[in-house]
Amino acid sequence: MKVMGKLLAATAMCSGTAAFAVDLEVSHWWTSGGEAAAVAKFAEALNERTEHNWVDGAIAGGGDTARPIMVSRIIGGDPMHAFQFNHGRQAEELIEAGLLLDLTDVAEAEGWFDIVNPPSLLEACTVDGRVYCAPVNIHSWQWMWLSDDAFEQAGIEVPSDWDGLVASAPALREAGIVPLAVGGQSWQQSGAFGVMAIALAGEEAWLAINRDKDVDVAGGEAYARVFEAFGNARDLAAGLNVSDWNQATNAVITGQAAAQIMGDWAQGEFAVAGQVAGEDYHCLPGLGVTGILDTGGDAFYFPVQDDPEVEAAQKELAALLLSPEVQVSFNSAKGSLPIRGDVDLGTVNDCTQKGLELLAAGQTLPSGNALLTPDTNQQVNDLMTEFWSDPSMTAAEAQERYVEIIANAD
Amino acid sequence: MALVQNGARAESAATRAKPPIRLFRNLMPKIASIPMIFTALVVFVGGTIWTIVYSFTSSGLLPRLDWAGLQQYERLWETRRWIVSIQNLAIYGICSLVLTLLLGFVLAALLDRKIRFEDAFRTIFLYPFALSFIVTGLIWQWILNPEFGIQGIVRGLGWESFNFDPLYNADIVMYGLLIAGLWQGTGLIMCIMLAGLRGIDEDIWKATRIDGIPTWKTYVFVIIPMMRPVFVTSVVLIASGIVKLYDLVVAMTAGGPGIASEVPAKYVMNNMFGGQNMGQGFAASTMMLLSVVIILVPWAYLEFGGRKRG
Incomplete structure (x- = not known):
C-alpha cells in the first residue's frame, strides 16, 4: 500500500497535476445570461483539463449582495475554495489577516509579471511583494450603449457623444422612448456618475479626487459641471422603473430606452440577444468625449485551506484561469478584455476592437475600486442614489456632501 | 403545578x-x-x-482593537441614511403596531361571532404567517409592480390614469412595505386574540346581555380590559418583529428608491459587510439596542415586575 501511495505521489509530481480529484467550490455573482455563459467556460476548462470538479457557487443579486456573504463565510471559518472579487482594495484586510492563499509561486512559474497587461492589475493583487489573486478580465465602466432601433423610431441620427444624446432627448420623449436607462441600484447610479466625471471633467481632475483626495477639485468648477450633467441625466432617465442593470440593458435592446451608461459587461447581453455591434447597437467609449478606459474587472482569490491537496488544486485553478485558451474563451463570452496582451481574441466586434485599441495605446486609468476603500465607495453610492431618486435635491447640495465624503476618505 | x-x-x-x-x-x-x-x-x-x-474602535473588515473614541457615533449621526432609516422605522413601527392590533382584534372578534366556515377563514388568515418575509416580499413586489401588478390590471380594465406604485414612489414606499408586513403578520395576532376571546367566560356575555349593554360597548369596556395579558403578548411579538425589520425591505425594495426605504438593520448589515466598516456597523447596532432598552425596560418593569410584587 505504501509503495502504491508513493508511486501515485510520484506520478502526480511528474505530470504536474494532483492525482486526487478535488471538488472546488467557486463563489461568484455572475448570474445574468451573458455572465453565466462566460463562467461556464471556466467550469468547462476545469472539468475537462484537470481532474478537479467545478462546484458552482453563484450568488444572485450582484456584488453588493454577494460580497458580504462571501466575507462572512471566510471569516466564519467555512471558506469556499475560490471566490471572485473586483480588482482593488476589497480584499485588503482579508490578505492582511492571512486568510488568503499566497499565489506568488504560481505567478512566478507562469510568468504573470511579464504577461499581465496593464501591470496595475497585478499590482492590485500584490501586498508586500506577494501575489494573492489571479486577475481574469478587464472591465471598464466608460461605455455608453445606444439602441439604433430607438433612434430610428424617433427619426433621428444616432448621436456621437453625450451632448448629442441630451439634444436628442425631446425627440425621443415624443416617440415614447426613455432617453437613458439606469437601474435602481445605487452602484449603477454611482458608476454612471464616475463615467460622467472622467468624460466631462477629465482624467486629471478625476485622479486628483479619487487618488489624492483633493477636496478643492471635488468642490471646484469642473465637478460642478459634472453634478449638473448628472442631474440632467436624472431627468433623462425618469419614466423607466427597472432595478437590475441587465433589465436596463434589455430596455435598450428592445428599443424601449435609447441609451445606457454601463460597463462593457453589458455587451454580453447584446450578444445573447443576437444583436450586432454597428448594426443593432452602437457604443461610445468615454461617452464619445474622452477616450479613456478604467481597468476594473474581476480577480479570483483563494482562501487558505488546511488540506495540501486542496491547496494544490487551488493553485492549478489559478494557473488555468490565466492560460491563453481560457482567457480567449472566457473573455469572448463575457464581452470583457483579456488581462494578457499576448492573446488574440480572434474576430472581435467593433466595440471590443475600440476597447482593445485604447488598451494597447495605454489610455487606461485604475478603477475607482482600486483607489477608494469599500467604505468610501459605499458612502458615495448612498449619496448618488439619494440624489438620483430625490428630484428636490440640487446638484450643489450633492456636491457639498460629496466634498465631505472625499475629505474623510483614506 | x-x-x-x-x-x-x-x-x-x-x-x-x-x-x-x-x-x-x-x-x-x-x-x-x-x-x-x-x-x-x-x-x-x-x-x-x-x-x-x-463600536468604539476603527475596525474595518475584521475586528481590531484600535480606539477611535466616539468617532463612529459622530459619523453615524451625521449620516443622512441613518437618520432616514430611523424615521422609516418609526413610521413603520407605529403604523404596524396600531394596525396589526386593530386588524387582528377585529378579525378575531368577527370570527368569534360563531360564523360558518370559521376554520376555513382562520386558515386563510393565518396562512401568510407560514411564509418567510423574503417570500412575502417577493409576492408583494410583484403585486405592487406598476407594470404587472395592481396598477397594470386596473389600467388594463380601462382606467388609464389609475396610479398605484408605492414601491417606486419615495414618499409612500414605507406604506407599501407596511401592506406586506400587515398581510404577513396579522394572522398570528388574530389567532392569539381569538384564543383570548375564547377564554372569556360565557357568563360575562350573558350578564351584559341581561343588562342590555350593546355588543360594541361590551367589547370595548369589558372584554378588552379582560384580555390585557393577550394584548401584552401581542405587543411583544409585534415589537420584536418591527426592530428586526430587514428581509422584507431587502426583498421588496432593497432600500430604494434611493434611500427612501432604508432601515437601521440594513444600515448595520451594509456597513459591516458591504462597506467593510465593522466599527460603524457596531455603533449603529449599539444605538438600536439602546433604543430598545430605553423603550422596553421601563415598560417591562411596570408590566411584569409590578405584578410579582402585587
Whole structure:
C-alpha cells in the first residue's frame, strides 16, 4: 500500500497535476445570461483539463449582495475554495489577516509579471511583494450603449457623444422612448456618475479626487459641471422603473430606452440577444468625449485551506484561469478584455476592437475600486442614489456632501 | 403545578430537619437550566458587550482593537441614511403596531361571532404567517409592480390614469412595505386574540346581555380590559418583529428608491459587510439596542415586575 501511495505521489509530481480529484467550490455573482455563459467556460476548462470538479457557487443579486456573504463565510471559518472579487482594495484586510492563499509561486512559474497587461492589475493583487489573486478580465465602466432601433423610431441620427444624446432627448420623449436607462441600484447610479466625471471633467481632475483626495477639485468648477450633467441625466432617465442593470440593458435592446451608461459587461447581453455591434447597437467609449478606459474587472482569490491537496488544486485553478485558451474563451463570452496582451481574441466586434485599441495605446486609468476603500465607495453610492431618486435635491447640495465624503476618505 | 407542590413539600420537610441552604434548594431544576444560563450569558450578554466595546474602535473588515473614541457615533449621526432609516422605522413601527392590533382584534372578534366556515377563514388568515418575509416580499413586489401588478390590471380594465406604485414612489414606499408586513403578520395576532376571546367566560356575555349593554360597548369596556395579558403578548411579538425589520425591505425594495426605504438593520448589515466598516456597523447596532432598552425596560418593569410584587 505504501509503495502504491508513493508511486501515485510520484506520478502526480511528474505530470504536474494532483492525482486526487478535488471538488472546488467557486463563489461568484455572475448570474445574468451573458455572465453565466462566460463562467461556464471556466467550469468547462476545469472539468475537462484537470481532474478537479467545478462546484458552482453563484450568488444572485450582484456584488453588493454577494460580497458580504462571501466575507462572512471566510471569516466564519467555512471558506469556499475560490471566490471572485473586483480588482482593488476589497480584499485588503482579508490578505492582511492571512486568510488568503499566497499565489506568488504560481505567478512566478507562469510568468504573470511579464504577461499581465496593464501591470496595475497585478499590482492590485500584490501586498508586500506577494501575489494573492489571479486577475481574469478587464472591465471598464466608460461605455455608453445606444439602441439604433430607438433612434430610428424617433427619426433621428444616432448621436456621437453625450451632448448629442441630451439634444436628442425631446425627440425621443415624443416617440415614447426613455432617453437613458439606469437601474435602481445605487452602484449603477454611482458608476454612471464616475463615467460622467472622467468624460466631462477629465482624467486629471478625476485622479486628483479619487487618488489624492483633493477636496478643492471635488468642490471646484469642473465637478460642478459634472453634478449638473448628472442631474440632467436624472431627468433623462425618469419614466423607466427597472432595478437590475441587465433589465436596463434589455430596455435598450428592445428599443424601449435609447441609451445606457454601463460597463462593457453589458455587451454580453447584446450578444445573447443576437444583436450586432454597428448594426443593432452602437457604443461610445468615454461617452464619445474622452477616450479613456478604467481597468476594473474581476480577480479570483483563494482562501487558505488546511488540506495540501486542496491547496494544490487551488493553485492549478489559478494557473488555468490565466492560460491563453481560457482567457480567449472566457473573455469572448463575457464581452470583457483579456488581462494578457499576448492573446488574440480572434474576430472581435467593433466595440471590443475600440476597447482593445485604447488598451494597447495605454489610455487606461485604475478603477475607482482600486483607489477608494469599500467604505468610501459605499458612502458615495448612498449619496448618488439619494440624489438620483430625490428630484428636490440640487446638484450643489450633492456636491457639498460629496466634498465631505472625499475629505474623510483614506 | 406538580413540581411546585413537590418543591413545597420538600421545603417544609427540610425546614423541620435543619435550616436549608438556599443554593441547593430545587437542585435538579437548577442543574437543568445551567446550559441555558450559560448560553444567555455568553451569547447574549457576552456578544452584546463585545459589540459595544468594538463600536468604539476603527475596525474595518475584521475586528481590531484600535480606539477611535466616539468617532463612529459622530459619523453615524451625521449620516443622512441613518437618520432616514430611523424615521422609516418609526413610521413603520407605529403604523404596524396600531394596525396589526386593530386588524387582528377585529378579525378575531368577527370570527368569534360563531360564523360558518370559521376554520376555513382562520386558515386563510393565518396562512401568510407560514411564509418567510423574503417570500412575502417577493409576492408583494410583484403585486405592487406598476407594470404587472395592481396598477397594470386596473389600467388594463380601462382606467388609464389609475396610479398605484408605492414601491417606486419615495414618499409612500414605507406604506407599501407596511401592506406586506400587515398581510404577513396579522394572522398570528388574530389567532392569539381569538384564543383570548375564547377564554372569556360565557357568563360575562350573558350578564351584559341581561343588562342590555350593546355588543360594541361590551367589547370595548369589558372584554378588552379582560384580555390585557393577550394584548401584552401581542405587543411583544409585534415589537420584536418591527426592530428586526430587514428581509422584507431587502426583498421588496432593497432600500430604494434611493434611500427612501432604508432601515437601521440594513444600515448595520451594509456597513459591516458591504462597506467593510465593522466599527460603524457596531455603533449603529449599539444605538438600536439602546433604543430598545430605553423603550422596553421601563415598560417591562411596570408590566411584569409590578405584578410579582402585587
